[in-house]
């Protein structure tokens with residue numbers, strides 16, 4: 104791998120320049136206003152694959168945004184790595200909270216600031232550059248397939264179909280993904296668990312029109328008040344979700360497993376300071392790491408209705424809305440949980456309102472076995488590149504395709520992510536450290552080598 108590492112060193116600036124070009128394309132999958140930009144990003148990536156030395160590349164159309172596929176098969180008898188990533192990004196709103204425009208990347212204090220810098224453009228692009236370095240120096244040790252999608256941030260619905268229809272094409276020995284975070288640069292880690300997701304929208308309707316809040320207030324049920332009542336009843340004083348059946352299938356960890364988790368470094372004071380909060384809150388009986396890693400939860404993501412413009416308008420609104428998400432853990436089924444939530448909301452709705460609940464996307468939780476060949480190669484790669492043994496961690500976020508890969512392709516993923524909490528993914532001023540970008544390219548390169556040696 105010596106020549107590849109030299110190649111990376113000699114091409115550092117160009118790698119970054121190319122990433123900047125990609126970050127300039129506002130590929131927001133959720134907002135149809137950016138549809139052409141999403142395609143532009145796909146075309147840009149295809150071109151970069153072609154320049155990086157792949158055998159073939161293509162833009163695969165879906166019912167939504169396209170998937171970019173590329174591969175290089177050096178020897179069918181060698182192991183094959185399937186790299187997954189996503190080139191779509193979250194909306195950058197609210198724009199006025201950004202210190203510099205979200206789609207005009209800049210470097211400040213050795214960090215790249217832009218929407219998608221870490222999630223996931225900066226991270227999947229490391230794979231293309233690691234690949235280029237190995238291909239250019241004749242050091243490729245495995246066959247490589249790439250599948251970079253444009254709909255991760257909106258639920259990956261069409262990717263699921265693509266995977267089902269292309270099982271032969273996607274045949275591989277492991278899936279490699281950089282779309283998660285590490286504990287810190289001092290304590291590198293490898294993600295071994297992701298939570299699932301169930302996302303819904305609720306519409307509560309009261310009177311048939313907006314009313315004068317003086318003329319009717321106190322006599323007619325206010326759908327926004329009622330929505331708040333309903334929502335606040337969903338979590339009890341112990342931080343437990345009150346929906347019947349919600350915990351029925353939750354995987355409980357053994358005391359040994361919990362003790363193992365507790366070994367990961369965590370500083371509660373730092374955590375609170377970083378978030379600007381004086382106290383934390385969550386399910387009784389569990390630590391912060393457990394609350395995000397192994398416990399399911401429920402949150403309001405947005406709530407609106409009535410008058411929210413400037414000044415005051417005295418109105419008793421006809422409708423109230425909320426977006427709600429539940430984060431799920433192994434053995435919970437997102438479709439089942441979605442149904443439990445819908446049924447429960449209907450059940451607790453008082454007579455003075457009508458409730459409509461619309462399910463959005465969802466996905467299943469995943470756990471990666473630490474005795475898999477891929478995980479072992481990831482540990483070796485970190486040891487080589489960082490001089491430290493990575494700590495296994497369970498992340499609170501979701502990548503629904505990981506469980507789907509297990510189900511459809513029978514393949515485990517290796518979650519070789521390099522983000523940090525301070526990267527502020529999904530928030531204004533998202534960033535990615537240049538150290539992590541280059542260290543990530545190096546670690547990925549070592550992964551290829553150790554995965555190729557797995558049989559020995």
Ligand code: BES
Nearest residue numbers: 222255256257258282283284498500501
């Ligand atoms: N890369 C994130 C998921 C993530 C972040 C996992 C940090 C672990 C650590 C991914 O792009 C994401 O944001 N996923 C969504 C789910 C999707 C279905 C919208 C999420 O977790 O909200």
Ligand code: MN
Nearest residue numbers: 222223255282
């Ligand atoms: Mn991501």
Ligand code: MN
Nearest residue numbers: 193222256528
């Ligand atoms: Mn994301």
